[in-house]
Amino acid sequence: MMTDMLKVTDLKAAYGGIHALRGVSLKVDEGEIVAVLGANGAGKSTLLKCISGVMKVAGGSIEYLGKPIPKKPFEIVQAGLVQVPEGRQIFSKLTVEENLRLGAGLRADTTGMEEDYKRCYDLFPRLAERKKQYGGLLSGGEQQMLAIARGIMAHPKVMMFDEPSLGLAPVIIKEMFDVIKQINEEGTTVVLIEQNAQLALEFCDRAYILQTGKIVAEGRGEDLLKDESMIAAYLGE
Amino acid sequence: MFFQQLITGISVGGIYALLATGYSLIYSLLDFSNWSHGEFAMVGAYIAIVFSTMLPFPFLVAAMIGVAGGALVSWLTEKVVYRRIRSTGGPNMFLMIGAMGLSSVFQQAANLIFTGQYRSYPFKLPVSTIKIAGAYIGVLDLISLIITAIILIFLMYIINKTQFGLNVRGIACNQWGAKILGVKVDSCISKVFILAGCLAGVAGILYGAKYNVWPTMGNIGLKAFISSVLGGLGSVPGAILGAVLLGIIETLVSAYVSSSLRDFFSFALLIVILLVKPSGLLGVDVQDKA
Ligand SMILES: Nc1ncnc2c1ncn2[C@@H]1O[C@H](COP(=O)(O)OP(=O)(O)OP(=O)(O)O)[C@@H](O)[C@H]1O
Ligand SMILES: [Mg+2]
Numbered sequence: 001m002m003t004d005m006l007k008v009t010d011l012k013a014a015y016g017g018i019h020a021l022r023g024v025s026l027k028v029d030e031g032e033i034v035a036v037l038g039a040n041g042a043g044k045s046t047l048l049k050c051i052s053g054v055m056k057v058a059g060g061s062i063e064y065l066g067k068p069i070p071k072k073p074f075e076i077v078q079a080g081l082v083q084v085p086e087g088r089q090i091f092s093k094l095t096v097e098e099n100l101r102l103g104a105g106l107r108a109d110t111t112g113m114e115e116d117y118k119r120c121y122d123l124f125p126r127l128a129e130r131k132k133q134y135g136g137l138l139s140g141g142e143q144q145m146l147a148i149a150r151g152i153m154a155h156p157k158v159m160m161f162d163e164p165s166l167g168l169a170p171v172i173i174k175e176m177f178d179v180i181k182q183i184n185e186e187g188t189t190v191v192l193i194e195q196n197a198q199l200a201l202e203f204c205d206r207a208y209i210l211q212t213g214k215i216v217a218e219g220r221g222e223d224l225l226k227d228e229s230m231i232a233a234y235l236g237e
Numbered sequence: 238m239f240f241q242q243l244i245t246g247i248s249v250g251g252i253y254a255l256l257a258t259g260y261s262l263i264y265s266l267l268d269f270s271n272w273s274h275g276e277f278a279m280v281g282a283y284i285a286i287v288f289s290t291m292l293p294f295p296f297l298v299a300a301m302i303g304v305a306g307g308a309l310v311s312w313l314t315e316k317v318v319y320r321r322i323r324s325t326g327g328p329n330m331f332l333m334i335g336a337m338g339l340s341s342v343f344q345q346a347a348n349l350i351f352t353g354q355y356r357s358y359p360f361k362l363p364v365s366t367i368k369i370a371g372a373y374i375g376v377l378d379l380i381s382l383i384i385t386a387i388i389l390i391f392l393m394y395i396i397n398k399t400q401f402g403l404n405v406r407g408i409a410c411n412q413w414g415a416k417i418l419g420v421k422v423d424s425c426i427s428k429v430f431i432l433a434g435c436l437a438g439v440a441g442i443l444y445g446a447k448y449n450v451w452p453t454m455g456n457i458g459l460k461a462f463i464s465s466v467l468g469g470l471g472s473v474p475g476a477i478l479g480a481v482l483l484g485i486i487e488t489l490v491s492a493y494v495s496s497s498l499r500d501f502f503s504f505a506l507l508i509v510i511l512l513v514k515p516s517g518l519l520g521v522d523v524q525d526k527a
Contacts, residue, residue: 054416077419089414091407102407105400106419154419 003066005030006051006081006158009089012059013043020046022213023060027223033190035200035221038210039234044193047210048160052076052083055199056076058237063179064158066091078106084164086193088147092136096127099135099146103153112155123179136229141172148179160191165199177203201225209234243485243490248378250484251385252447255440257460257468257476258392259311259433265409266426267323267472269332273314274437275458276343281307281345281438282445282454286356296358304438311434315341315427320502340455347452355449358442381443388439389477395432396473407427409508463507469517478518 006028013021015073020043026035036046049055049060053073062069091099100120104113121128124145132137144164151159152189159192161180165173177199184190194200202206209224211215212232217224224230260274285303288294294302318339322331366373396402404425407415416422424461441450443459460483465471468479490502510517 052417054413073416074419074421082419084419085414085417089411091410091414091418093410094403094406098403098406101400102403102420103416103418105404150418 004028004063005032005065006191007063008051008060009061009063010060011047011050011057013055014045014058015046020213021050021058024210024213024215025060026208026215026218028189028191030189031184031187032070032206033184033192035192035194035204035207036210037194037197037200037207037234039195041212042210043213044210045162046213048083048085048162048191049192051081051160074106074109077154077156078113079088080155081160082151082154082156082158083160084147084151084162086162086166088143088186090135090146092134094135095132096135096138096146097131099150100153104155107155109155113153116153116155118189119133120152123152123182124149131133141168141176144216145179148176148183152183156188158165158189160193162193163195164192165194165220197223197231201231206214238371238492240370241374242488244372244382245378246485246488247384247481248375248484249384249447249488250464250481251382251389252440253457253460253464253484254389254445254477254480255385255436255443256458257464257480258389258473259429259436260458260461261465261468261473261476262396262409262429263433264465266405266412266429267319267332269329269336270462272333272336273339273343273455274336274433275459276340276454277307277311277434277437277455278441278444278457279343279347279450279452279455280310280441281434281507282441282450282496283351284358285442285445286351286358286450290356290359296360299526300442303442304435307438307441308431308434310343311430311437312427320423327407340458342473344452344455351452353452355451356445357449358446359491360446362512377447381447384439384443388436392432392436393473393477401425402427437475450514453475463503464518466507466515467510469520472517472519475517 003237004027005057008024008026011021011024024047036044036047046055050057053071053076064079064081070079091102094102100117104116126142127149130142135143136144148164164176168176180190180192183210192200201224204221207219207221207224208215216234217230256274260271263271265273281303284306285299288299288302289296301348318335319332322335364377367376396405404415404420407420408422408425412422443478444454464480464483465476467483468475468477486506487499487503
């Protein structure tokens with residue numbers, strides 16, 4: 001039997017008295033692109049925080065490769081789960097190159113790292129031209145590229161993107177999604193958080209729709225795309 | 238004469254730099270002014286006194302134990318006090334108040350254990366001089382300068398060239414982002430306290446060798462604070478530059494104006510910097526776009 005790459009069961013999480021996740025279950029198979037959609041405040045980022053180990057889980061379980069996921073954030077990254085976080089979280093006072101080196105901080109395989117630097121700069125030639133520039137001086141689109149490249153540097157098995165299209169021009173969004181597709185085709189499993197339902201549903205294999213901390217729909221991207229009333233009801237489009 | 242004062246100034250500035258860099262690193266990581274930082278220097282200085290004058294250890298061994306003691310105490314303050322205050326999620330002001338409390342506790346404890354008496358190390362280095370280029374340079378100043386320079390170069394190497402240094406700079410810039418990327422934030426913070434404690438310990442012993450050891454000598458921590466602001470709060474090269482400038486200015490003021498006006502000038506300088514260029518001489522100003 002094939003074990004799931006990532007399996008979340010009845011996950012609960014809260015900020016003080018605010019219940020952000022009220023029992024979320026989902027699974028991600030190896031090699032898939034799974035989208036998690038939902039309006040503002042649905043709990044999408046909270047879900048990723050729980051998976052990344054930076055937020056305390058109040059109930060339920062997260063399994064990775066058939067075993068309970070490690071506890072500490074660095075163990076989770078080391079195990080191959082990396083997040084490209086909401087708001088990019090670039091290190092503004094470090095150079096592009098240093099940002100990437102920081103992403104690779106837990107690795108010891110020097111040759112693999114060199115290959116991944118090259119891969120990042122091939123994927124994003126604009127970063128290669130700006131190696132010595134401070135992260136904080138990049139444009140919004142370049143910062144998003146840097147955040148993705150920095151995630152690649154950790155050499156993940158699963159990459160989780162939190163709203164990578166936010167605040168970007170359509171051309172750049174397309175470029176970003178092409179790269180995510182390429183990363184996926186090269187063997188990395190992808191979890192994609194989006195508010196832009198149309199875009200994400202066309203792009204993903206399967207999707208879950210999250211509303212106020214609960215999964216309210218799931219299915220193949222193309223099937224969900226046909227169900228306009230559902231999209232209107234849950235995603236407000 | 239001027240050359241001689243300059244060497245003394247740089248040497249004193251070097252001692253300030255040992256404190257200012259550690260202070261600045263902690264500030265950059267945790268966003269609070271560690272008012273007890275100077276006390277690690279005092280602790281290191283006293284431990285070296287104990288081991289070299291009350292116990293039969295050679296001075297160098299005593300000094301190393303003193304440095305290790307400074308590091309240990311620095312690490313303990315993080316582990317026992319600051320980390321707990323942080324975990325309650327309260328404002329950073331609580332950290333600063335905690336640091337002020339610790340500072341008093343250390344000074345009172347030193348006073349109880351060792352009394353207010355001035356103590357000195359068992360050697361006569363402070364009075365010997367050598368002649369270089371027609372000027373009489375204090376041997377102690379020279380030794381202090383060389384030790385400081387080596388340590389600071391080593392520190393710059395750690396901060397700028399190692400993965401640990403990169404992680405520290407990453408945390409300073411965006412702790413949340415660093416944590417998500419798998420940087421071991423708490424362990425890095427602990428190591429920085431250990432490093433800062435070592436630097437302070439060395440500073441305390443060099444300072445003690447020059448001016449004696451007494452319970453409130455940790456107040457030189459204030460000079461570290463001025464140095465950091467002068468050079469750019471949170472910047473390590475800035476802290477070094479600020480400290481050396483402050484050391485030179487103080488020495489020149491003492492020599493050519495009046496030694497009783499030394500601190501007056503230092504604090505006036507602090508206020509002028511805060512008014513004129515609060516980002517300091519080397520403060521980087523890169524805004525986050527997010
Ligand atoms: N740090 C926090 N403290 C308190 N409440 C929070 C915090 N972060 C999020 N919340 C609340 O938890 C709920 C879920 O937030 P979350 O950030 O997971 O939403 P999201 O789906 O990512 O939204 P968005 O699309 O706007 O990013 C919201 O009601 C939000 O107000
Ligand atoms: Mg979000």
